[in-house]
Amino acid sequence: MADRQHSPSGEDSLIARYFKPLATDPGAFGLIDDAAVLKALGDDIVVTTDAIVEGVHFLSDDPPDTIARKALRVNLSDLAAKGATPAGFVLTLALRDADDSWLRPFARGLGEDASQFGCPLLGGDTVSTPGPLMISITAFGRVPEGKMVHRSGAKPGDRVVVTGTIGDAALGLDILTGGAVAAILGDDAVAREMLVGRYRVPQPRNALAEAVRDHASAAMDVSDGLAGDLAKLCAASGVSAVIDARSVPLSGAAATLLARGNVGLEALVCGGDDYEIVCAVPEDRFEAFAHAARQAGVAVACIGTVIAGLSVPRFLDNEGEEITLQRLSHSHF
Amino acid sequence: MADRQHSPSGEDSLIARYFKPLATDPGAFGLIDDAAVLKALGDDIVVTTDAIVEGVHFLSDDPPDTIARKALRVNLSDLAAKGATPAGFVLTLALRDADDSWLRPFARGLGEDASQFGCPLLGGDTVSTPGPLMISITAFGRVPEGKMVHRSGAKPGDRVVVTGTIGDAALGLDILTGGAVAAILGDDAVAREMLVGRYRVPQPRNALAEAVRDHASAAMDVSDGLAGDLAKLCAASGVSAVIDARSVPLSGAAATLLARGNVGLEALVCGGDDYEIVCAVPEDRFEAFAHAARQAGVAVACIGTVIAGLSVPRFLDNEGEEITLQRLSHSHF
Numbered sequence: 056m057a058d059r060q061h062s063p064s065g066e067d068s069l070i071a072r073y074f075k076p077l078a079t080d081p082g083a084f085g086l087i088d089d090a091a092v093l094k095a096l097g098d099d100i101v102v103t104t105d106a107i108v109e110g111v112h113f114l115s116d117d118p119p120d121t122i123a124r125k126a127l128r129v130n131l132s133d134l135a136a137k138g139a140t141p142a143g144f145v146l147t148l149a150l151r152d153a154d155d156s157w158l159r160p161f162a163r164g165l166g167e168d169a170s171q172f173g174c175p176l177l178g179g180d181t182v183s184t185p186g187p188l189m190i191s192i193t194a195f196g197r198v199p200e201g202k203m204v205h206r207s208g209a210k211p212g213d214r215v216v217v218t219g220t221i222g223d224a225a226l227g228l229d230i231l232t233g234g235a236v237a238a239i240l241g242d243d244a245v246a247r248e249m250l251v252g253r254y255r256v257p258q259p260r261n262a263l264a265e266a267v268r269d270h271a272s273a274a275m276d277v278s279d280g281l282a283g284d285l286a287k288l289c290a291a292s293g294v295s296a297v298i299d300a301r302s303v304p305l306s307g308a309a310a311t312l313l314a315r316g317n318v319g320l321e322a323l324v325c326g327g328d329d330y331e332i333v334c335a336v337p338e339d340r341f342e343a344f345a346h347a348a349r350q351a352g353v354a355v356a357c358i359g360t361v362i363a364g365l366s367v368p369r370f371l372d373n374e375g376e377e378i379t380l381q382r383l384s385h386s387h388f
Numbered sequence: 389m390a391d392r393q394h395s396p397s398g399e400d401s402l403i404a405r406y407f408k409p410l411a412t413d414p415g416a417f418g419l420i421d422d423a424a425v426l427k428a429l430g431d432d433i434v435v436t437t438d439a440i441v442e443g444v445h446f447l448s449d450d451p452p453d454t455i456a457r458k459a460l461r462v463n464l465s466d467l468a469a470k471g472a473t474p475a476g477f478v479l480t481l482a483l484r485d486a487d488d489s490w491l492r493p494f495a496r497g498l499g500e501d502a503s504q505f506g507c508p509l510l511g512g513d514t515v516s517t518p519g520p521l522m523i524s525i526t527a528f529g530r531v532p533e534g535k536m537v538h539r540s541g542a543k544p545g546d547r548v549v550v551t552g553t554i555g556d557a558a559l560g561l562d563i564l565t566g567g568a569v570a571a572i573l574g575d576d577a578v579a580r581e582m583l584v585g586r587y588r589v590p591q592p593r594n595a596l597a598e599a600v601r602d603h604a605s606a607a608m609d610v611s612d613g614l615a616g617d618l619a620k621l622c623a624a625s626g627v628s629a630v631i632d633a634r635s636v637p638l639s640g641a642a643a644t645l646l647a648r649g650n651v652g653l654e655a656l657v658c659g660g661d662d663y664e665i666v667c668a669v670p671e672d673r674f675e676a677f678a679h680a681a682r683q684a685g686v687a688v689a690c691i692g693t694v695i696a697g698l699s700v701p702r703f704l705d706n707e708g709e710e711i712t713l714q715r716l717s718h719s720h721f
Contacts (some may be wrong), residue, residue, distance in 0.1 A: 087538065088608075089436060089470060091435045091436075092536050093435050095427070097426030101423045102423060106515050108516070111517065147526075149441060158655050184444065184522065186520045189515075189517065191524040203423065
């Protein structure tokens with residue numbers, strides 16, 4: 056038909072309807088091109104990529120908007136830990152079908168977070184899959200040249216610092232998957248919802264990025280459990296650490312469950328999905344770091360000290376005895 | 389155990405074994421950090437992302453090394469069409485299990501292509517999935533500031549140019565999925581293997597990137613069928629085009645099948661997976677473009693002319709009559 060107008064394919068119209076409104080950066084070209092342009096503006100571009108898979112990193116019946124937020128926030132969390140300011144992201148979305156009732160809230164949640172964190176959608180790819188939903192995001196940040204904060208760099212004597220609270224997300228996952236925590240909490244809906252919320256929608260600490268960049272000798276985000284991730288940071292730095300288990304910051308709900316003996320410390324410090332920052336801060340920078348954290352409105356807790364050696368960081372109890380952790384962190388393989 | 393050494397998780401050891409050797413860029417930090425650093429070096433960073441899914445974009449029994457090459461090359465093809473020089477990529481790999489006999493050739497093929505195209509691995513994420521394999525790659529290129537070639541920009545009077553040959557990959561897929569082409573080719577193993585090879589391992593035209601950047605008014609890669617992708621380029625440019633079907637470059641095998649009436653033109657110009665470049669070149673730039681293409685060793689064919697109007701590009705037969713194409717391109721939704 057010679058007079059037929061250009062009619063977009065299913066994928067193109069899906070992108071135009073749901074994702075074009077999120078492509079607010081001029082370098083995204085309204086998502087009508089094959090690629091985006093990212094300007095370094097004299098900085099280094101920090102690149103991180105993290106994917107989440109239905110049934111592995113989120114649950115099939117998680118609300119679509121929280122799935123979107125989690126997919127972006129796990130990447131924002133990496134940028135924060137590297138001291139980088141968000142600059143944008145690209146999205147790969149593998150869907151079984153193009154279901155408007157799922158896509159609408161997904162795109163809304165993604166757009167709200169992109170706006171809140173100043174991290175616009177730059178491009179993406181939407182593919183069909185016969186299998187589980189998968190969302191893969193590559194996020195970009197900027198740091199002044201050479202200033203990305205590494206896992207390596209921690210030195211004996213540095214303080215070990217962690218943001219927020221640890222272990223809530225693991226408890227939230229336990230609740231959602233029918234574990235013991237739901238029954239223990241009984242009708243405490245507030246605690247239940249807080250813990251589930253921590254699993255579904257992490258709170259990346261981007262407000263702390265500048266303080267991390269200015270003061271931390273090493274940093275990473277806590278995604279696979281504090282004990283295992285701290286072990287990775289120490290391994291990359293060629294050091295060890297001693298952690299005072301009492302100092303690990305816990306939410307009221309987690310602290311109560313631990314005090315009552317309903318959960319062990321291991322469930323909290325070896326569970327995943329915290330998306331807090333663990334970092335090493337030299338003693339003479341700690342005061343300035345803590346001040347910057349207060350200014351940023353992010354709670355930070357000093358939980359121990361970096362020491363010389365190559366052994367796995369030790370967690371000590373009230374009596375200074377080492378707490379045995381069977382399994383430092385979660386691995387899918 | 390206080391004397392336990394750091395022991396990497398399954399994912400970490402998989403990355404160290406197979407992917408660290410590919411992370412040759414200093415900005416990849418040997419894949420032991422949470423993020424990579426990409427330096428713009430005064431250029432614009434061009435970002436593109438494309439994913440391939442088992443059973444959708446490749447077949448379960450495709451050789452692992454060709455799956456890896458295809459995953460990277462579909463992204464390299466986008467960079468080429470945008471006039472960008474490859475700078476690196478990040479990889480998301482969703483696997484059912486960590487099978488060495490699959491991962492070893494996958495990583496080898498990926499590494500060989502990364503080296504050949506000067507596009508080192510910068511980082512990635514390996515996740516487990518209960519579903520189909522999926523490989524999502526975000527690739528980066530560099531162009532001088534403001535010089536990325538867009539889909540928009542084609543003007544009436546420009547020549548429509550395409551690289552290589554069109555339709556081979558669609559015939560290759562037909563062979564692999566038990567279509568009629570295999571029987572028609574009979575014992576012509578050379579043709580069969582060439583066509584299958586074109587489906588499994590695209591030949592991205594990165595050698596032509598500079599010529600595209602210097603001379604094309606608009607360009608994109610042909611991934612979803614020449615007819616549909618040219619329609620997208622025209623739509624983005626606000627123009628139409630007239631294509632001389634006889635001028636569409638075909639391999640010997642495709643030309644024979646077409647001449648014998650075994651396949652129609654539509655199967656060739658509306659099939660997917662060509663990963664050639666279609667571009668618009670102003671008349672007064674065509675000679676310089678063709679010269680640069682010869683220097684680069686990339687075959688280019690002039691297949692028609694950009695015209696004013698908003699209708700879908702028309703393909704004309706030997707008599708100048710329009711060939712009706714039922715379905716311009718492939719869409720998974």
